[in-house]
Ligand SMILES: Cc1cc2nc3c(=O)[nH]c(=O)nc-3n(C[C@H](O)[C@H](O)[C@H](O)COP(=O)(O)OP(=O)(O)OC[C@H]3O[C@@H](n4cnc5c(N)ncnc54)[C@H](O)[C@@H]3O)c2cc1C
Ligand code: FES
């Protein structure tokens with residue numbers, strides 16, 4: 001690794017002034033777990049890292065009056081995993097944490113880093129996109145809000161400018177929602193996903209009234225399965241519908257091959273795991 | 288002093304120390320300055336746990352942690368685990384269970400076990416497996432390691448009630 005400067009601003013204004021809209025060698029530093037890997041392999045050679053750890057506005061987990069949760073960008077994944085509020089209001093996130101990397105990585109990595117990194121092989125982007133979460137972004141022009149579903153534009157690319165920061169992420173109330181995240185790994189149990197499927201359904205006596213399904217690790221960005229969502233609309237869950245959803249998902253996606261599975265293998269995974277994830281959300285067993 | 292390096296001071300195994308570090312150095316490199324080699328860089332990617340240390344009582348991979356960022360923090364390594372010449376009950380449990388062959392991975396496993404028992408004093412096998420899943424043992428001593436963790440939990444309990 002080559003030498004660089006580390007800045008530790010105490011205010012958002014100072015942090016923004018230290019960042020740069022057009023110098024890719026200057027970047028914010030959260031937990032540093034992803035940055036360290038990129039610096040060690042030489043794909044990123046910074047001239048300056050701007051640590052966000054002294055920014056009070058970036059910390060904390062709080063309940064919103066609407067029944068949701070606000071999480072500061074510098075909150076560690078472990079703090080989220082062990083939060084009783086998150087467990088109560090969004091247990092699907094706690095579940096997903098258990099198989100995300102290992103205890104040490106979760107202790108170090110922050111939710112802002114997990115969302116801003118833009119690696120398509122992450123668990124939080126598809127999950128938080130499916131839950132309808134939104135990030136608050138601060139920049140030279142002030143604040144703006146962006147849905148996690150709209151954060152990604154390409155391989156390691158987000159809508160964030162170089163001098164913008166994710167300050168927090170807010171998750172809406174999930175009351176009455178059926179949610180699940182199913183992750184398939186092909187190396188070790190807590191490896192980066194070969195496939196991640198996040199499901200968020202509203203269902204009542206007259207069947208499924210709202211469905212949002214987002215998959216990760218098959219394309220350059222998390223991908224919403226709009227055809228499958230349409231198929232589920234108004235239907236009551238049975239094994240035939242689960243199979244139909246899996247088939248439709250495999251037809252809708254064109255997975256790319258990577259180190260964790262070929263395109264053909266991932267297509268097969270999609271077929272099986274989309275059904276499983278919907279079944280898990282509705283608390284039934286997929287046959 | 289150039290802005291690529293800085294002077295830091297921190298707690299190291301209970302003593303206040305200071306060091307001059309390059310900003311791009313990681314904590315394993317920092318510990319080498321103090322002659323501490325229990326945390327060693329092996330995979331260098333957060334996967335194997337051989338570099339495990341506790342920063343403010345939280346287990347992290349030293350290989351993924353910038354040395355500059357431990358300024359003002361409390362760092363514990365395997366070398367700090369024995370008290371007054373006596374091994375920690377966790378270390379003792381690893382010896383009694385024969386939970387290693389070459390011992391390369393052992394400091395990491397011992398520190399992760401400490402982290403586990405601090406949160407779950409009476410862990411079930413799932414909890415043990417899930418806490419230790421990020422530590423690799425090339426000698427494959429996993430069954431003995433599981434035994435050692437259960438024994439360590441017992442030792443801690445009886446030490447607490449003694
Ligand atoms: C061994 C290992 C295993 C892993 N396994 C998994 C896994 O199974 N599933 C998974 O999902 N992930 C996995 N990861 C990836 C991990 O989730 C990311 O490395 C981590 O979330 C990044 O967070 P960080 O705080 O460390 O970010 P950093 O490394 O500090 O930053 C990452 C990127 O985000 C930018 N950034 C950080 N915070 C902000 C902010 N607030 N605003 C704007 N930009 C910001 C940085 O500039 C940088 O570009 C693994 C990582 C390791 C090392
Ligand atoms: S050397 Fe740090 S985790 Fe392997």
Ligand code: FES
Pocket residue numbers: 386387388389390391392393423424425426427428
């Ligand atoms: S005892 Fe040799 S690597 Fe674990």
